[in-house]
Amino acid sequence: MSTNASALRHARYVLGENPVTAFAFGLFVLIVLAAILGPSVVPYDPLASNTSRALQAPSAQHWFGTDQLGRDIFSRVIVATRLDLFIAIASVALVFMLGGLSGVAAGYFGGWVDKVVMRIADTIMAFPLFVLAMGIVAALGNSVQNIILATAIVNFPLYARVARSEANIRREAGYIEAARLSGNGDARIVLTQILPNIIPILVVQMSLTMGYAILNAAGLSFIGLGVRPPTPEWGIMVAEGAAFMVSGEWWIAFFPGLALMLAVFCFNLLGDGLRDIVDPRRRT
């Protein structure tokens, strides 16, 4: 369709104008490719231990070296991308639905809806967020679903507040009154008038919290409240490698840490670029 073609042209234009966004976008593509293709292209089985090759420094054979059980760190870092990205995307999608929708409802309807949503957000914000996530996972059990849920809950106030204030600004706008004159009820106005206009803002928020969600998932695994070994996961790998830093085997913790940092960095940079792409006022 022509609208798709123009959106694509616009995206290319934005990326051309912002090299930083283009770089972040390239990194993002790389991460997604690693997540999709990773397990089928890595040179070694990420779970196969070989004690005769334990603790080898990075070399042509093992680009990132091997860990204490002789597993190839490069293969493990690449394979872990899928799990970490899945946790981040799932939790962000969940919080986008929960926080975005309830925030918009709070901002548009006001009254008791607003009070209930905002007090829930305040209650969550009263906890140190990582401790709250720990508590949720510890209480509900050590599973991927619960990590996703905990990460989503921890991010809830951020989404609810942003969505609420943006909806609140717009509920008196002329085009909302016009929509009402056109025969749209409240529910339809929220879904077709308000939500599409604040999605650009929520998308930026999503990109920023993606980085945080990855960190959160890795952090939970790091302290032993997340994915369990021997599953390759960046947080666990950093935790396992931390003990060997002192004795000089730096590569075990360094490379998964680097992957973690690059992923967070990439999502944070991507936020600004995405905002420009989805904002129709910058489309000419």
Add this chain to the structure above:
Amino acid sequence: MKPEPLLDVAELSKRYALQPSGSPIARAIRRLRHGPEAVPKLHAVDDVSFTIGRGETVGLVGESGCGKSTLVRLIARLIDGNEGSIRLGASELTHIPAKRFASVDERVKIQMVFQDAGESINPRYTASDAISDPLRRLRGLSGDALRSKVEEAATRCGLPLELLSRYPHQLSGGQRARVGIARAIAVEPELLILDEPTAALDVSVQVVILQLLEKLKVELGMSYLFVSHDLNVVRLLCDRVLVMYLGKIVESGPAREVFANPAHPYTRALVDAVPDAKRPPSGRVRLSGEIASPIDPDPNTCRFVGRCPKAESLCRQAMPRLQPVRPGHQAACHFSSSGPQT
């Protein structure tokens, strides 16, 4: 026998409750000591009655904050009033709360053109999306029938069809105004409320838009309620005019007559404030003083008393009511005819 009016507004009032001062605890203590406290109320629209005939254009003038916008939103059924009735043809509209009004048959009969056309179009809608919305929701059109209706409305309003795929930020002020008008007239309403439709436009574009509105009214047989600051426009376009001051209608009558012989001192001041090179500045009525507060006004004092050059003690003892001055011309002033009313 006068013909049945299209719109009959009677004793319509809208008050907004304001937050009482003090913290919740201070208010609880006050309530315990003095009993239930009176919540201060802002009287935005106060006991307003008027009619609009079929095919008639009625102007509504008054300064900012006098309640014009609240009044038109009450009539457009975007908000609920506290008292009074709004009858459109044979049906009473105040029985249906504004919340549910979007889904009733009467919705299509009252449409509105907004002051700032740019702000009244969803930034993510193209011109065509904006014009389609009421047709789809209120007339149940879709597909080819919808597209031909949208194109018909755009053509009627002088909007080139190739602009239909544009977003509001890609259109000029005049083109946006045309989109706003096309959206309102597409469903062929009986009453079109125009809330300062030209206030945000260049003078040259204003004239074109006003001519367009005149043409549409005849073509579609609509009645207009025309809100404006511009008295010259009201004089040219309107059959009758309502002058509003602090939530009340202070004068109403044929536009020509009201502007030629204003009976209320406020209307006089409004007319005199219109720049006119031919008239010497001396002898004009100029208002001094501040506009009175609309919060809990004294029901037995004329709202205009603080600024009125004619004010006497009577004006502080009795609220003047709308009285006939000449046939079809009414004013709410104790001194509007010859002397004080008894």
